[in-house]
Amino acid sequence: xxxxxxxxxxxxxxxxxxxxxxxxxxxxxxxxxxxxxxxxxxxxxxxxxxxxxxxxxxxxxxxxxxxxxxxxxxxxxxxxxxxxxxxxxxxxxxxxxxxxxxxxxxxxxxxxxxxxxxxxxxxxxxxxxxxxxxxxxxxxxxxxxxxxxxxxxxxxxxxxxxxxxxxxxxxxxxxxxxxxxxxxxxxxxxxxxxxxxxxxxxxxxxxxxxxxxxxxxxxxxxxxxxxxxxxxxxxxxxxxxxxxxxxxxxxxxxxxxxxxxxxxxxxxxxxxxxxxxxxxxxxxxxxxxxxxxxxxxxxxxxxxxxxxxxxxxxxxxxxxxxxxxxxxxxxxxxxxxxxxxxxxxxxxxxxxxxxxxxxxxxxxxxxxxxxxxxxxxxxxxxxxxxxxxxxxxxxxxxxxxxxxxxxx
Numbered sequence: 001x002x003x004x005x006x007x008x009x010x011x012x013x014x015x016x017x018x019x020x021x022x023x024x025x026x027x028x029x030x031x032x033x034x035x036x037x038x039x040x041x042x043x044x045x046x047x048x049x050x051x052x053x054x055x056x057x058x059x060x061x062x063x064x065x066x067x068x069x070x071x072x073x074x075x076x077x078x079x080x081x082x083x084x085x086x087x088x089x090x091x092x093x094x095x096x097x098x099x100x101x102x103x104x105x106x107x108x109x110x111x112x113x114x115x116x117x118x119x120x121x122x123x124x125x126x127x128x129x130x131x132x133x134x135x136x137x138x139x140x141x142x143x144x145x146x147x148x149x150x151x152x153x154x155x156x157x158x159x160x161x162x163x164x165x166x167x168x169x170x171x172x173x174x175x176x177x178x179x180x181x182x183x184x185x186x187x188x189x190x191x192x193x194x195x196x197x198x199x200x201x202x203x204x205x206x207x208x209x210x211x212x213x214x215x216x217x218x219x220x221x222x223x224x225x226x227x228x229x230x231x232x233x234x235x236x237x238x239x240x241x242x243x244x245x246x247x248x249x250x251x252x253x254x255x256x257x258x259x260x261x262x263x264x265x266x267x268x269x270x271x272x273x274x275x276x277x278x279x280x281x282x283x284x285x286x287x288x289x290x291x292x293x294x295x296x297x298x299x300x301x302x303x304x305x306x307x308x309x310x311x312x313x314x315x316x317x318x319x320x321x322x323x324x325x326x327x328x329x330x331x332x333x334x335x336x337x338x339x340x341x342x343x344x345x346x347x348x349x350x351x352x353x354x355x356x357x358x359x360x361x362x363x364x365x366x367x368x369x370x371x372x373x374x375x376x377x378x379x380x381x382x383x384x385x386x387x388x389x390x391x392x393x394x395x396x397x398x399x400x401x402x403x404x405x406x407x408x
Contacts, residue, residue, distance in 0.1 A: 005156040007048070007319050013163060017120045023169050031168065035234050035295055035348045037121040038308055042236040042341035043111055044124030045315050049334045051131060052322045058135040063148045070145035081150065087141050088154050092204035095137035097215065100199045105133040106268045107243040114239055116226040116291040118191055123166035128240050161205045162187075172219070182207045185219045192223025195281045224284045232292045235345030237338065296350055297403055299396045304344050307389070311340045329372055336368050355397070362389045 017037075024031040074080050099109035108130035115122045141151055164170075165187040172178060172185045182203040190201040200217035203210050210216035231242055250263050250271075259272040269279040295301070318325075318333045325333070343361050346354045366382035 004319075005153065006159055009160050009163075010316070013120065013124065016164070020120050020167065020169060031117070031119050032121070033117060033291075033293065033295075034301060034305075035293070036115055036117050037119070038304070038348070039234045039236055039239070039345060040115055040121040040125035041312075042308075042344065043239055044126055045311070045341055046236050046240065046338055047111075047126040047128045047130075048319060049315065049337050050128040052319070052330060052334065054128075054131050058131060059148075059152065062135075062138065062142045062151065065139060065142035066145065066148050069143060071143060072145035074145045074147070076147050076150050080146070081154070084141070084146050084150060084154050085158075086206075087144075087146070088138070088151065088158050089204045089206050090209060091138045091141065092155075092158060093202050093209040093213075095134035096202040096204065097199075097213075098137070099130065099134060100202065101267050102133075102265055103247065103268045103270065104264050105130075107247060108133050110227060110243050110268075111236075111239050113191060113193075113227050114231055116230065118166065118168050118188060118223075118225045120163065120166055122191070123163040129244075158204050166191075178207075180206060180208060186210075186216075188223050189217050189219050191225050193226050193228050193281065194221075194224055194284055196220075197223050198228075198281050224286065224289065226291075228281045230292055233345065234294070234348035235342055237342040238345070294349055296348060297400055299399050300347060303392055303396050304347055307340070308344055310385075311337060311344075314340075332368055332372060336365055340365065358393055359390055362386055362393070 020031060023029070074083075096109075099105040108127045111127035111130075112122075112125055115125055138151070138155070142148070162182070165182055165184045167184050168188065170184040173183050177183060178185065182201070182205055186201045186203065186207050189197045192198070197217060200215055201207065201210050202215055207216065231239055233239065247263065251260050254260050254263050254272060254275065256272070259274075262270055262272065267278070269281070271277055271279060296304070314333070315337050318330075318337065322330055322333075339361060343354075343358055347358065363386060366386045370378050370382050
């Protein structure tokens, strides 16, 4: 399907984020942190860009099964659409639940839970590897013979529904709604890392599945958001890789083939008895708890904001035109986008080892644009971009060095 409702909904997402920011301004509530929100959106950018490659295979697999191995030929009618809505949400529940209960799958989903805040930007924070593990849970719908195009549409709408439940600005809703549908209250529980909240409320749109299968937990005290071991970085690429790198270390130190399989296929935190057994989630020390909040000076933050807006524009161009691009063009665009958001995370973290790669990124960004479009008029704005960006970043770095010298 060439038109992706998730991508078409991006302007609505940012409109709702803007409304939430206005609520923060007038209510004086601390809902957003700039570094966290940029990282959340950067993870979403990374997921959408890599998804342009992954979906080629997963969607093709669904269509292949539906066309060649379906048990029935289900027509597109009102009743089949109702059944498909229920079927998509049911499959989502199990895909989501297994993403919490299987360590390998958790590596794709953990990104969504890493933020220590809870606002609309968190809905955009998605893992790039998640679709590889979860798409196959929807295959029964292909075997049953549901129309692939209708399936993709309803699956996208199920994703869009879940955007609005990522907020603390909406309290509990009337009981009939809370009884049937997934709501902000239910989903706040899901994002809590308090032991009583972990692995609860896996619903997509309908909370009925959690009630039926014993994973429902009502919201009581305010959750502490995030994961049990915070990643302590604003780098979206590292956010996607850290779990698997840690898992590789666990595999090396775990003796025996069956135990290694346990590390992969059992719950996150599982260890063989020889290494201490299952590591359950610890209670949150709310007295001493502090969020990771490394923040650069204002001038550097402003620089990152403007560069991030440029990358958002490039990403939008990529997402809306990727179907018409050659593979090499898609690869170049996606590499540039992912490198850019990773570099912004490095700047936020003030990782001195890699900060100066920003000069190289600016040059490569302009060069990539010039080569891909091959138009004479593109060269002029690219040269202007390089001149302004390198000069601005050089100035910002010098100002930061002065601040650091004063602190020293």
